[in-house]
Amino acid sequence: MWPLDPSRKEVLRFAVSCRVLTLMLQVLTRFLSSSTxxxxxxxxxxxxxxxxxxxxxxxxxxxxxxxxxxxxxxxxxxxxxxxxxxxxxxxxxxxxxxxxxxxxxxxxxxxxxxxxxxx
Incomplete structure (x- = not known):
């Protein structure tokens, strides 16, 4: 595995956090719409x-x-x-x-x- 420089780490952190946020919003919206x-x-x-x-x-x-x-x-x-x-x-x-x-x-x-x- 190659060493990650600080800019790649920030981009990776940002991409993962955006994906987690999007996933959580979609899942929460589906749960609220179907169960409430x-x-x-x-x-x-x-x-x-x-x-x-x-x-x-x-x-x-x-x-x-x-x-x-x-x-x-x-x-x-x-x-x-x-x-x-x-x-x-x-x-x-x-x-x-x-x-x-x-x-x-x-x-x-x-x-x-x-x-x-x-x-």
């Missing part, structure tokens, strides 16, 4: 409390799966897709919450596919 429902409860509370469109969706009956489906086979309407389709008439709080989750999803998709650290 509060991260999802708060936006759900905001949407349930401040979005009148969700209250109107709760009172409507379920839609059939497809036109030729057997009678009685029904699925619930997807509330999030309804909110996305009606983006312009949603409240600002709903737009912020949906915008946050869509941005997080898009950034994660773009950065992860380019081998950049993202959780």
């Amino acid at each position: 429902p509060i991260v999802y409860w708060f936006p759900a509370y905001l949407l349930q409390d401040r979005e009148p469109l969700l209250r109107s969706l709760e009172t409507e009956p379920w839609k059939p799966l497809v036109e030729d489906s057997p009678p009685g086979q029904k699925i619930p309407r997807n509330s999030i897709m309804e909110l996305l389709y009606n983006w312009k008439i949603c409240s600002p709080v709903t737009q912020y919450v949906l915008g946050y989750f869509l941005t997080y999803w898009l950034l994660g998709l773009l950065l992860h596919c380019n081998f950049l650290p993202w959780t």
Whole structure:
């Protein structure tokens, strides 16, 4: 093994510390997101409390799966897709919450596919 001069030691120390920091942030983010429902409860509370469109969706009956489906086979309407389709008439709080989750999803998709650290 070759002797490391001070500049190589500093570069190696910096590289290792950056990798450890990145690894810890990714692992912590994954643990918090998967084991802490509060991260999802708060936006759900905001949407349930401040979005009148969700209250109107709760009172409507379920839609059939497809036109030729057997009678009685029904699925619930997807509330999030309804909110996305009606983006312009949603409240600002709903737009912020949906915008946050869509941005997080898009950034994660773009950065992860380019081998950049993202959780």
